[in-house]
Amino acid sequence: MRIFSGIQPTGELHIGNYLGAIKQWNSLQHQNNCIFCIVDLHAITVPYDTEKLSNLILEKAVIYLAAGIDPEKAIIFVQSHVKAHTELCWLLNTITPLGDLYRMTQYKEKSQKGKKNENAGLLNYPILMAADILLYDADIVPVGEDQKQHVELARSIARKFNSKFGETFTLPKEQLPTEGARIMSITNPKKKMSKSDPEASYISLFDSPEAIKKKIKSAVTDTYKTIKYDKEKRPGISNLLTIYSLFSEIEVKEVEKEMKGKSYKKFKDELAELMIIKLAPFRKRREEFLSREVYVKEILKQGQDAANSLAESKISEVKRKMGLI
Numbered sequence: 171m172r173i174f175s176g177i178q179p180t181g182e183l184h185i186g187n188y189l190g191a192i193k194q195w196n197s198l199q200h201q202n203n204c205i206f207c208i209v210d211l212h213a214i215t216v217p218y219d220t221e222k223l224s225n226l227i228l229e230k231a232v233i234y235l236a237a238g239i240d241p242e243k244a245i246i247f248v249q250s251h252v253k254a255h256t257e258l259c260w261l262l263n264t265i266t267p268l269g270d271l272y273r274m275t276q277y278k279e280k281s282q283k284g285k286k287n288e289n290a291g292l293l294n295y296p297i298l299m300a301a302d303i304l305l306y307d308a309d310i311v312p313v314g315e316d317q318k319q320h321v322e323l324a325r326s327i328a329r330k331f332n333s334k335f336g337e338t339f340t341l342p343k344e345q346l347p348t349e350g351a352r353i354m355s356i357t358n359p360k361k362k363m364s365k366s367d368p369e370a371s372y373i374s375l376f377d378s379p380e381a382i383k384k385k386i387k388s389a390v391t392d393t394y395k396t397i398k399y400d401k402e403k404r405p406g407i408s409n410l411l412t413i414y415s416l417f418s419e420i421e422v423k424e425v426e427k428e429m430k431g432k433s434y435k436k437f438k439d440e441l442a443e444l445m446i447i448k449l450a451p452f453r454k455r456r457e458e459f460l461s462r463e464v465y466v467k468e469i470l471k472q473g474q475d476a477a478n479s480l481a482e483s484k485i486s487e488v489k490r491k492m493g494l495i
């Protein structure tokens with residue numbers, strides 16, 4: 171299987187990005203042809219700091235490596251280093267109905283964050299994402315729930331292209347983890363955890379033990395007394411139970427049994443301890459790779475070459491089919 175997925179260098183990676191996406195990448199890389207991209211061109215569709223972007227891009231490569239992505243097994247590269255992504259995006263623009271873009275949940279949410287957020291790039295984001303995926307004929311796209319709609323659109327664009335210009339693209343399918351596809355914000359458990367939201371709302375993969383303790387301690391729960399999963403009525407405690415379950419690899423039902431009779435404070439203390447232990451190796455490996463910038467850049471260069479050769483051959487086929495010379 172060909173696997174493609176990416177993450178935007180918009181901020182610090184949080185446990186949602188890990189549980190929703192990177193954890194799946196880790197297991198998929200052993201038996202598939204994996205391509206993992208740092209999607210920097212997506213990151214510039216929202217307000218950003220030009221001074222900080224280059225560091226954020228490099229840091230994401232460090233994080234992929236720290237999280238266990240093996241450059242011997244997977245291609246790791248930066249989206250803007252392979253020109254065919256923007257070229258294919260333009261070509262796919264011409265067959266994508268505007269209505270499909272306006273109904274995308276992420277567009278609606280991000281454009282509502284203020285007038286300055288509204289730009290054509292934000293609206294066209296899913297077409298660039300379709301280009302990212304279709305360029306490599308990806309069969310599977312491992313993502314969290316928020317990206318499902320975009321992968322569905324990529325599949326619909328591929329189908330449309332194939333019927334208009336002849337069989338060209340593989341129809342991609344999203345792959346969501348059974349649990350952890352939507353980790354919620356710890357300050358507002360009705361909202362998805364997001365790296366561009368205020369720092370208190372997410373737990374970074376690299377938060378210090380003190381920060382983890384502080385954030386979990388102030389995580390929003392409810393006024394009930396028992397530690398029970400009920401996503402609709404008790405989103406806060408349910409989110410914490412999901413996080414505990416995923417990091418401990420114990421099913422939620424079992425965690426509930428283990429926590430029976432314990433106070434929220436005790437549960438939170440145990441959750442914080444668990445996360446401190448589980449996240450410690452990420453922090454350590456990140457420090458190691460941060461001090462090996464030359465090596466990280468070399469990995470990205472090799473990734474660029476490998477991705478480029480696949481992408482160039484696909485874009486030539488696409489242009490030929492569309493009648494361009």
Ligand code: AQP
Pocket residue numbers: 176177178179180181186187188189190191312313314315316317350351352353354362363364365366367
């Ligand atoms: N809360 C989440 N729970 C589970 N999975 C999540 N993902 C994001 N948030 C959660 C998954 O992480 C991958 C990378 O996401 P992205 O960088 O492409 O952007 P995003 O989906 O918009 O994630 P963020 O954290 O909310 O970033 P910002 O704030 O920049 O928009 C994707 O597979 C995503 O599904």
